[in-house]
Amino acid sequence: MQTQNSKLSSFFSFTKDPKIRNFREKIIAISLFGCGVFSILVTIGIIVTLFSEAIAFFLRPEVDIVTFFTGTNWRPLASKISPDNFGVRPLIRGTMLIAVISGAIAIPLGLGSAIFLSEYASDKLRSVLKPLLELLAGIPTVVYGYFALSFITPILKQVLENSFGIKVSFFNAFSAAVVVGIMIIPMVASISEDAMRAVPRSLREGAYALGATRFEVSTKVVVPAALSGIISAFIIGISRAVGETMAVTIAAGATPRMTLNPLDSVQTMTSFIVQVSFGDAPAGSINGQSIFAVGATLFVMTFVMNIVSAVILKRFREVYD
Amino acid sequence: MQIQNTLSKGKEIYKDNISSRNRAEKIFNILLLFSVLFGLLMLTVLLIDIAVEGFSWVRPELFENYHSRKPENAGMKSAIAGSLIVIGLTGLFSFPIGVGAAIYLEEYAPQNKLTGFINLNINNLAGVPSIVYGMLGLVVFGRMFDLFKEGSFLVEFLKIPIESGAIGGWNFNLFGLPWLEIHLPFGRSMVAGALTMTLLILPVVIIAAREAIRAVPPSIREGGYALGTTKWHVIKSLVLPIAFPGILTGMILSLSRAIGETAPLIIMGAFTYVPFLPKSVWDQFTVIPIQIYNWITLPQTEYRVHLAAAGILVLLLILFLMNGIAIYLRKKYEIKW
Incomplete structure (x- = not known):
């Protein structure tokens, strides 16, 4: 138990064993890289969610994409959906x-x-x-x-x-x-x-x-x-x-x-x-x-x-x- | 003779000219002063208006009661609790990702196209309207693309037990631990709200943390390397401790922006009326700005004018405290190299 503890603590602090050290450095570099590219995922998420739902909306028979951008009436709650x-x-x-x-x-x-x-x-x-x-x-x-x-x-x-x-x-x-x-x-x-x-x-x-x-x-x-x-x-x-x-x-x-x-x-x-x-x-x-x-x-x-x-x-x- | 003529003419022109130029200078001065003072004047009027309308309504009931049909009993207990918990969770989520990204971009990232793209992307994200983050949060966290809905492909394939009700979906305890409840999708819970806020403030957190890390002089790092340590060890034991006050200040300022945000949480599905205190982070919630908005939309003057102003006073007080702490930290731990 004691040896395990000391092993653990040596893992989390500076260690002279180059193998463990290099391995740890690599893991940390990779996870930091993950944080760095996370922002790109957010952008992709925004684009995918907005546009997939928007496309689903435009594909409905009650909606017409040309009328959407040119029409001058916005009555989404009207009883007659057209x-x-x-x-x-x-x-x-x-x-x-x-x-x-x-x-x-x-x-x-x-x-x-x-x-x-x-x-x-x-x-x-x-x-x-x-x-x-x-x-x-x-x-x-x-x-x-x-x-x-x-x-x-x-x-x-x-x-x-x-x-x-x-x-x-x-x-x-x-x-x-x-x-x-x-x-x-x-x-x-x-x-x-x-x-x-x-x-x-x-x-x-x-x-x-x-x-x-x-x-x-x-x-x-x-x-x-x-x-x-x-x-x-x-x-x-x-x-x-x-x-x-x-x-x-x-x-x-x-x-x-x-x-x-x-x-x-x-x-x-x-x-x-x-x-x-x-x-x-x-x-x-x-x-x-x-x-x-x-x-x-x-x-x-x-x-x-x-x-x-x-x-x-x-x-x-x-x-x- | 001619020369003298020209000279006197020139003098006249110059005289005329300089007085009109000086007049222009004076008018311009007044206009500039007006444009600076206009904003400050409006700020003063706004604060006075709110204080006058709301001050006498900041009373114990505001903190002890929930929204009520009688204005004199109405309070915003659940909104205050909701705001504090959501902001706490947002800090918890955004700190590691934001600081991690900042460390990567300042210390690890090579100068290549990907890094340039990440930088461009972060700046762009900072300019996306907050309401768009609400829509992102609704689909990704609130509904999880409808993956955990009765009859979805995933549910059929893995034979996941789906519950209905207020907290519907797939409920289980991670690793069988009783305190590690998980609900998929996150629905209209505080977890979903905090994650939405995390995405919203992440660009600001990253930019602030980068500035703090960049302010640590390279000689400090070089000193560490000279002792034969590794990159991470230098960052962990030299760069981060020095940059920490700056990072914390940026973090608090970002959170103080998040606490006033209303639209993303409304879109994500926060409630307007919550007559109980949340027992867990999976509960439904409301926040102070939504409660204020709700009062503003009610027809009676007591709600629309006075209670709303009282709520605003509480919100501004919290903002003031957070900014005060941030400024104090910056002043106290500021190091000049």
Whole structure:
């Protein structure tokens, strides 16, 4: 028993026996390699699950893949199941409506914050402001949903409905887009700022030597030099807004419609998926499978945006060394 | 004469020009300050709004009771328990895989196409919407591709006894040990929820652990090798202990992101109403953000505004504590080389 114990302990600590040692090294290397390639398995898992269920959905006689991508009616819960009721475009329209508005909020504010942090703020101010700004990204999205519904929508109603007589739905795309915009500011700011800080000092100093103001150095030298990073930050920000779920589900409503009016209630791809999951659609039912078709569409959209952003970052980067 | 003319003209132009340039500078300054302060202002308004609406509703009942039809009795005991257990399990699952992958990529991986692909892949996974992980978790962990369903090929072939009911499927004890219950598929249990969360936070854990390992200077490793030890021994007794605080900080920050996640668990099949405390990790569960969401969707103001805000306060407090611990650890064990 004692010898066995000592053998065991020698196995788990450093041993001089090269055979055991090399064997152990190999086992460890292999298991670490397993952890390393695990992430590839996750990607394969995502693709296989989304697309196999989506294909099963498209193979149903009640569904038509062309109508799915071109149809303008999304009525999956209608009593009459027909291809005309499975057109995903209203969901895409709702998603893009929110993504565009939130981008219009987050892109200028994020870029402005990035220029301030990189070009204007002292190191001390920056070390205080940056973590504070990052807090915005750390707040759970369900909290943003609450804020949109209980704070922004009432203000919107107060201002637009009571003063101008413009009708504002209780659930509306605009208040959801505002909070989504706020939550992606830090992401746009942090990636843009990284790109700006990578611009060499000598470029700035050259411009200052020619008598340029700080505004001119920022907008005519630093921003153009960091443009690839900044554009890639914009795209990633939009991609994040497209995939955002809870704030949109809570504040934007559940009405799939082809509208461009941000004060209307809309439904996004993500909020449709949540709605069906809450309804407990059984596996294999048409609704249970429809969320995978919508999810696959969502995945492809965000995936393409992420890839484009990575390519822009890499291909179009100005190199100054 | 002409020269003087030109000069004075130039001076005029310059004067005009410099004042308008300075004005542009000033306006730009204000715009930049506004864009930084806008986010912070919104954050402040948000926190004040939630504190005002919810503070008086953070009371003992919130922690002692389950959801109730009477708002004054309603609490979120099962949601708090569910959140804590799911996050604990997520940490347990993601730590070894995440750190293992980080060690592999930093210390072992050769510079080849496969490594490049793994890196690209991890960055891509970090950008996948969280709701997609919920769908992955539903199929892979929740349903297990319907492999353990009555009448499936596998069940027929191996003659597996399938039970029906709340925890249906194939139930057995691994190695006959009473505490090693296994249920296949994982269904809507906390195990399935934690595994889903593990996949979600794995890219972040790997990236954070890699940074911590990379910060250990090569001279430390070389010192170890000079003593004639093996690669793993150097990693285990030199690299990991030094990198550990950094790894732990990254781990806590990733878990604090997971605790606020709602969508993946809803898709995976977490419940909205659980009137009991879980007895085992195979029980059904709900989490704090789902309870908050549930209250937000109810029509009465007490739930929709006040209880939801009270729940948010509890959630933010937990987040605050976790981030505080992470920052404390980073400050305390920070080594500058």
